[in-house]
Amino acid sequence: MSSWxxxxxxxxxxxxxxxxxxxxxxxxxxxxxxxxxxxGYNGPPRxxxxxxxxxxxxxxxxxxxxxxxMFRGVETSIKIEEDIDLTKCPRQYMGYxxxxxxxxxxxxHAERNAIINAARLGISTYGTSLYCNCGVPCKDCLSEIIxxxxxxxxxxxxxxxxxxxxxxxxxxxxxxxxxxx
Numbered sequence: 001m002s003s004w005x006x007x008x009x010x011x012x013x014x015x016x017x018x019x020x021x022x023x024x025x026x027x028x029x030x031x032x033x034x035x036x037x038x039x040g041y042n043g044p045p046r047x048x049x050x051x052x053x054x055x056x057x058x059x060x061x062x063x064x065x066x067x068x069x070m071f072r073g074v075e076t077s078i079k080i081e082e083d084i085d086l087t088k089c090p091r092q093y094m095g096y097x098x099x100x101x102x103x104x105x106x107x108x109h110a111e112r113n114a115i116i117n118a119a120r121l122g123i124s125t126y127g128t129s130l131y132c133n134c135g136v137p138c139k140d141c142l143s144e145i146i147x148x149x150x151x152x153x154x155x156x157x158x159x160x161x162x163x164x165x166x167x168x169x170x171x172x173x174x175x176x177x178x179x180x181x
Contacts, residue, residue, distance in 0.1 A: 001180050004034055005154065008131045009179055015039045016133050020050050021107060022089040023098055028110040029131040030118060030150070037123050040113030044106050051106075052086045099161060102138075110134075111141040115148045127151055135159035136176065142168040154179055 001009070008029050016027030019041040030038040049055050084093075091101040108116070111132055118125050126149030137145060137153065138161045145153065146168065152175040160166045169176055 005131075005179055008036070008154075009133065009181075011036065011039070012131045012133045015041050016110065019043050019110070020052060022052060022087060023091070024134070026110040026132065026134050028114040030114050030125055030128050031131065032128045037128065038114045038118035038121075038125070040108075040110045040115070040117055042107050042110045042113070045108060048106065051090050054084070054086065056090075057084050109138065109141050111137045112144055115144055115150075118148075125149055129154060131155075131179075136161070136165055136169060138162075139164035139168060142172075142174075146172050146174060151175060152177060156181070 008031055012027045012029045014027070015029060016025045019025040019027070021042050024042070026042045028040045029036055044050055091104055094101055094104060096104075111130060114130065115125055128150050129152040130145060130150045131154045133156060135155055135157045136142075136159060137155070142165055151173070154177045156179055158176075158178060160169075
C-alpha cells in the first residue's frame with residue numbers, strides 16, 4: 001500500500017468512527033489530486049433521529065397486544081417483552097441478517113453521503129477516487145458513484161452485495177482497486 005493509500009484509508013476509518021450505526025460503521029473519502037474534497041459516513045439524514053433514539057420506537061398495544069414494539073410504525077415479527085435494547089439494530093429485531101432489510105433502514109450509506117456532501121458545497125466529483133472501508137459498494141451507491149463521475153473505487157475486498165453490483169462494475173469505466181493492508 002502506498003503512503004497516500006494508507007493516509008486516505010486512515011482518514012476513512014476516522015470518518016467511519018462518527019457513524020452511530022448499530023450494524024456497521026462505514027466511511028468514505030473522495031479524493032482529487034491527493035486532496036480530500038469530501039467525506040461521508042453512514043447515518044440518517046441531517047436532523048433525523050438515529051435508530052438508537054428512543055423516539056423512533058413506540059409500544060404497540062392496539063393491533064398486536066401489549067408487549068410488542070414498533071420501529072417507525074413497523075410491527076416487529078417478534079415479541080419483545082423487555083425494554084428495547086437501543087444498542088441493537090432494529091433490523092435484527094425484525095429478523096434480518098446484516099445487509100438484509102435495508103428498506104427499513106433510513107440511514108444513507110457513506111459513499112452516497114460523501115457525494116451528497118460534495119454536491120451540497122458545489123464541489124464536482126468528476127474524475128475523483130473514492131476510498132471506503134468496506135467491500136464493493138452496493139448497487140444503489142454504485143449507480144450514484146457512476147453518475148457522479150468517480151473514476152476509481154478503492155475498497156477492502158472484492159465482495160459484492162449482489163449480482164447487480166458486479167454487473168455495474170463490469171459494465172462501467174470505474175477502476176476498482178483493493179487496498180492491501
